[in-house]
Amino acid sequence: MRKTGPGGLALLAALLLAAPAATQPLAEASAEDVAHGKRIFDIHCSRCHGLDGVGGEGPNLMRENLRRSVEDDALIEIVDDGIAGTDMPGHGSLNTREIRNVAAYVRSLGVAPREELPGDPVAGKELYDMTLCSTCHITNGEGIALGPDLSDVGLLRGSVFLKESIQDPPKVVNPRYRTVLVETADSRTVMGVRTGEDTFTIQMIDEAGRHRSFRKSDLREFQLLTDESMMMSYADFTDAELNDLVAYLMTLRGPEGGSE
Amino acid sequence: MTTRRLVGIAILITLTAAPALAQVSYSRLLNADDEADAWLMYSGNYKSERFSRLDQINKENVSRLRPAWIYQTGTTGRVEVTPLVADGVMYIAEPPSTIAALDATTGRRLWRYDPIIPDETLNIGFPRTNRGIAILGDTLYFGTLDARLIALDRTHGDVRWETQIADNAVGYAVTAAPLAVDGKVIVGISGGEAGVRGFLDAYDAETGELAWRWWSVPAEGEPGNDTWGGDSWKTGGGATWLTGSYDPDLGLLYWPIGNPAPDWNGDSRPGDNLYTDSLVALDVNTGEMQWYFQYTPHDVHDWDANQIPVLVDAEWEGSMRKLVIHANRNAFYYVLDRETGQFLRATQYATQTWAERIDENGRPVRVPNMEPSEEGTLVWPSLAGSTNWYSPAYDPGRMSLFVPTREMSSIYFKSEAEYEPGTPFLGGGERRPDADETYGAVRALDALTGELKWEFKQLTPAVSGVMATAGGVVFSGTQEGNLFALDADTGEALWDFYVGGGVRAAPMSFALNGQQFVSIAAGQSIFTFALSPGAEAGGNDD
DSSP states (O other), X not given: OOOOOHHHHHHHHHHHHHHHHHHSOGXXXXXXXXXXXXXXXXXXXXXXXXXXXXXXXXXXXXXXXXXXXXXXXXXXXXXXXXXXXXXXXXXXXXXXXXXXXXXXXXXXXXXXXXXXXXXXXXXXXXXXXXXXXXXXXXXXXXXXXXXXXXXXXXXXXXXXXXXXXXXXXXXXXXXXXXXXXXXXXTSOEEEEEEXXXXXXXXXXXXXXXXXXXXXXXXXXXXXXXXXXXXXOOOTTSOHHHHHHHHHHHTTOOHHHHOOO | OOHHHHHHHHHHHHHHHOOSSOOBOHHHHHTGXXXXXXXXXXXXXXXXXXXXXXXSSOTTTGGGEEEEEEEEOOOSSOOOOOOEEETTEEEEEETTTEEEEEETTTOOEEEEEOOOOOTTOOOSSSOSOOOOOEEEBTEEEEEOTTSEEEEEETTTOOEEEEEEOSOGGGTOBOOSOOEEETTEEEEEOBOGGGXXXXXXXXXXXXXXXXXXXXXXXXXXXXXXXXXXXXXXXXGOBOOOOSOOEEETXXXXXEEEOOOBSSSSOOTTSOSOOTTTTEEEEEETTTOOEEEEEESSTTOSSOOOOOSOOEEEEEEETTEEEEEEEEEOTTSEEEEEXXXXXXXXXEEEOSOOSSEEEEXXXXXXXXXXXXXXXXXXXXXXXXXXXXXOSSOOEEETTTTEEEEEEEEOOEEEEEOOOOOOTTSOOOSEEEEOOOGGGOEEEEEEEETTTOOEEEEEEESSOOOSOOEEETTSEEEEEOTTSEEXXXXXXXXXXXXXXXXXXXXXXXXXXXXXXXXXXXXXXXXTEEEEEEEOHHHHTTOOOX
């Protein structure tokens, strides 16, 4: 073992002193700590996970089993460091106690009653098939991958967010699926989903599903669309249809979740 | 006489006649501008211009720049080093603190020295990397993540001496390139985010003995200590984590000082918190401070001053002045008199919402309510600032400073800060706002006025340093992995190459046998470029 300097001893001592609190299960955190965690959650987490953790752009947390956080330590680590390769950021601005209390609050959400959805998932599935959603989305391996895979969208997104996505797609579109419009030097217009970009080049999947790559300096025009999206808007759905479709999408919970 | 004896004598003669490599004397360092083929210190010269006097690669032919060789470190960390080149050998640092010597012609490795950094070594607030080396005589000097300073013989990488400069267990580390001066090695420390108390050290280049130490946060009884509350100075930060500049005529070092700790909660440290976020001028022989200038008093946004100060001699209001110029993280560009520290000018060069103006003494007049808060406060620039440690470049002919710039805001949060040795001491942080408003740029500023001459926009905020050359070309990179060349007069992009790894380092240039090379670290590799043979033949096949 490496020799420990005075600072190392201090650290060790601090860890030992902190031990009882650190090993206490999050589920047994005091009401005061959970309330503190909720205050921080509302500021830092609710933007994606929704108020009360109902989900939004980020997963619904009102679930007994969080896939990546069965153990308390894993949950604390996710709040602290984020999840690489996802939109979940780390929270370096929070101190150890704040992170722990946020995690304790998230645990407390697991015992909250499940969100009641008004729609009929069976009717929603019919609507999904009729609307040909699978021409742009993969669900459980079926469909075309122009837009996001929806196989576990019921875990990853909240119902309010899904409703908004269907009615007004550009408003909530994931930056990974931004729509891009280019005009080439010979006046051809190409629209597609951006799959890559740097200062000098852009890559996309065009409407025919082909990979395209352009040098920006070769283009007559190039723009990222903010008020338009490759996904059609389905604003003309009735409330009942929308509720049905969302109810169906919320059943999509990946292989282990099963779609009822 | 036997053959064996003859060989023995021959070896003896070789050994006694001359060392294998020429000495990089202090006078070579002083006259680095006259030795354009080499790159002898982190920023190219003591003025920190990062300006290559080579002009073979120029505006007309830079489009024919092609890879000459690529060296793969084989590590997984970030390579952020500016290589040195002396006498045909390139010296680089690999993450976390390994030094390698490469044949500069081919990129083939000659030797590698790994000081063995224990896994548990702390890096609080910075990556596990090393940004550069100093050379003096036949010795290389570099710092380690676990806060050692090591001197290596540059022929084979053998250790001459090693000294522990501080305790990593409380957060001290070395990532910056040391600066070699006459007989001394100056080295700064990282660790401000762990609440260390900053200092700058000078070591005897021969023996490794400490020559002097200057504390960046004054102790009780010292001038400036009254700008801290209670014992807050003991954990006050003020790290010295970027290489400074040197004026040999004045005998002064110019060193930029880091942020106060805890970063985003200033409640425990009422006052200006000297000498954090300052530029200090230190006597190179004694370490005594001659003057200081504080850019951001009582900083609560982590806008440290660890950006490269560039020394410029120019006419200022009718007479020649010795100036130091500095594009600061806080979005203002500053011109100071480097003999006295007198404030001469500040000009905003990037978007900011925190200061109404800089007053006639150089002190910011603050916009109210821009401090971090529990609910979050939106402020420009972001935590990483309008620029950062990424080197700017100064073209003395054009009198332009090329600044890697970040256009980005942050939502700043404040939280409790409790000091615990060897852990982050932050008191808050940032959340990034939606990505669309952010972008990066290389901005060319008029050195005297700070006014914008041109900008070259990048997709995302700058993370790479810049180099300018006598060929009228400005080089930099992007975090997406583009290396590019711009026209120094217009900012027009003349060439780019996708290196496939984020460029988080600054370019440098050297020449061998009449051929100019440009090198840069990106991803986990070192990329070296030269003009393709077509250009060498003077062909005009555009």
